[in-house]
Amino acid sequence: MQSNTANHDLKSRENPPNPRVLLVGYNGANNTGSEARLLAIIEDVRSLLGPQVEITVPTLNEENLRRYLAEDEHLHIAPIPSIFFLAIDKLVKQHDLVLLVEGSCYMDTWTSALLWAFLWATHSAHRQNKPCVAYAVDAGELSPLNRWLVKREASKTDLIITRTRHALERLQKIGVTAPITSTADCAYTFQEDSKDQDFLNSLWPEASEGTVGLAVVDFSLWPVVIRPWGREENLYKWPYYFSRSPERMKIREKLMEGWARTADEIIQKHHKKVVFICMEELDQPLAEDIQERMENKDKCRIVSSRQYNASQMTSMLSGLDLLVTSRYHSAVLSLRAGVPQIAVAHDPRLTSLYQDLHLYQDYLLCHDDPHLWEDLQGKINLLLGDSDLQKDKLEPGLSQQLTLSQKNRIILGKFLKEKNIIS
Structure with missing residues (x-):
């Protein structure tokens, strides 16, 4: 295994006056979590390297990315093909620093191809003597082949920052030898636009009577x-x-x-409205099919990242009375408003978050639990009966996660100083 002792001194090479930073992630997929992370990371990079820093965001979905990312003379969108190896290699060559910005970085839950893209970016950066940082990422389930690849290629990363302690431990258990530290997700520092305040009520005035959000995921699609x-x-x-x-x-x-x-019982028993929250546009067909099954379709709405940006979705999440989620970032982005929440988990990300928030024992359910729907309804009844039940966990949990998230920028700044990228 190769070590991480290569000298990545950018100022020793002939570079343009402004450093060039490549942000490799799940960009342009109409995914609220990835969008919030990307925008927060761009702010981190600019705060450390200045507004003139050259930032490039590669994407398989240029049209979608342009919906929420405004290109300018210093911020560039780079379309890449589905077979991405040569394109990523070329982009790495053109830049001075590589940041892996996808939260679901070291896992193959969604698809091995995504994992391989991140590992290839790391491999390419190491081969070309370019510094590479995995920035507030996660680690999860991996096939034997992918565990071997992660052990080999992730070990070539100059620095890995995980967004949970559990992710750090997973990588160490696999045998990754790169320097690893743990913080929290970048999305905690994402700030919605003030014009989007009270977004849910402006979109759907009846929601002011009280609304429960259901963030659903079609588990049957994955992996790609x-x-x-x-x-x-x-x-x-x-x-x-x-x-x-x-x-x-x-x-x-x-x-x-x-x-x-579940949605019908919330409406009938608790007299709440229901909003299906599609944190990624791929969730929308399932939400539409669920709504068709309901008896109370007129008291239910679908709000999708296909139509609304991360600022609007975050504001909407903040206006809920209760969130039931299978999506990690809906849990994260609603936490700042202290929204009570229940997880229906299908991978380690929500499990790790709920362990950190001390919600794991009472409020996390597994998607394949034989008593899932009965147990879920019981917990919904409990929290709608007393919205303060989680208060002693949500408030300190947010404070801790926000403090850890703010360390991402500090750690990156120290790394940049060590590599002589900033003085």
């Missing part, structure tokens, strides 16, 4: 697999296809039935 061909309805972006199967469609059917019953 690499195939030379497949059914058009399963195509994500060639050569990536959703891994549908008869068994997975049964899972989806159970999800629709369970969420529809």
Whole structure:
């Protein structure tokens, strides 16, 4: 295994006056969490390197990325192809610093291809003697092959900052030898626009009567697999296809039935409105199908990242009476408003967060628990009956997570000084 002792002294090379920073992540997917992270990280980079720093954001989805990221003379959007190896290699060569900015960095829950893109960026940076930092990232489930790849390639990273202590421990257990420290997710420092305050009520005035948010995920789609061909309805972006199967469609059917019953009971028993929160646009078809199953469709709305940006979605989350979520970043972005929450988890990210918030024992449910829907309804009844039940955990949890998140910029600043990128 190669060590991390290579000298990445940028000022010793002939560079333009402004450092060039490459942000490698899940950019342009109409994903609220990735959007909030990206915008917060751009602020961190500019605060440390100045407003003239040259920042490049590569993406498979240029049109989507331009919805929320304004390109200017110092901020550049770089479209890359689905087979990304050569494009990433070239971009790394053109830049002075590589930041891995995707939260779900070291896991193959969604697709191995995404993991390989981040590992390839690290590999390319190491080979080209460019400093590389994984910036407030997570680690989760990995196949044996991907564990071996992470151990080999992530060890070439100059610095890994994980967003939970549990992610740090997972990487160390795998055998990653790069310097690792743990903080919290960048999205805690994301600030919504003041014009988006009270967004939910302005969008849906009836929501002022009280609203429960359900952030759903279609578990049956994942992981995305690499195939030379497949059914058009399963195509994500060639050569990536959703891994549908008869068994997975049964899972989806159970999800629709369970969420529809849950939403109807919230409306009928607690006289609340329900908003389905699509933190990624891929969640929207499931939300629409659930709504079709409901008896009380007129008292339910769908709010999707396909239409609304991270500022609007964050404001909407802050206006809820209760959040039931399968999405990590809806839990994070609602925390600042002290919204009571319950997780229906399907990977280690929510599990790790709820352990940090001390909500794991009482308010985290596994998506394949045989008593999921009965237990979920019981917890919904409990929190809607007393909204202060989690107060002693949410307030100190937010304070701790925000303090840790603010350390990301400090740690990056120290790294940049060590590499003579800033004085």
